[in-house]
Amino acid sequence: MIKAILLDIEGTTTPIDFVHRTLFPFARRRMPEFVAENLSLLTNEIENLKIEHKEDYAEEFYAKEFDENAPASITNYLNFLIDEDRKSTALKSVQGKIWQAGYEAGELESTVFADVPRAFAHWREQGKTIAIYSSGSVLAQTLIFRYSDRGDLTVFIADYFDTNAGGKKEAESYRKIAATLNFPASEITFVSDSVAELDAAKSAGLKTVFSIREGNAPPGEQTAHLNVKSFDEIE
16 A cells, blocks of 8 residues: 655656746856855855865866855856756755745746646545655755645645755665655655656665656656556556
């Protein structure tokens, strides 16, 4: 019996276009000003960026020096990580803080698919635990559901997981999440639009569901995971 539903965000609860055409450009536009004005509040992120930069510089992936006291240097490296589509925990943290300012100022409102709040209510009535696992920071995840066009959905969500739990394509990450949720892996269903993520979750023992949404890439011929076009199909 399924006791918990673990959900990806992009292409699963939320249209890919909202993430790529609204959130990412917003963070990039605001990055220089935000870093310059909040340098003292980004101590942890900057320390992690230094570590990440050291490896990139040594491997000649990134040719510029990193100056932890220069906002322009920090911003340049953050933009490099964005261009590389790097699932950097530090980058995701900075982006989350920029989005928080945008949401709180009324400049951002997230989009979720129409079936999401209906499914959340249904799963809660069934006594299921709902959790989120995304490469975006826990802060960014929370903001998407708090400031959604369907209202505040955070009341339905028990827990959030980001890259601090590990990479989404690594089976061990799902084992850690199952342990944190305190359910056997076989009692958790993971829903995502990424076959690689679903393969990792399946190898960790989770049930898996492939999310087919408008705007997602074609599903191809994959048959290892149950396909659904709506959360209404998930029990």
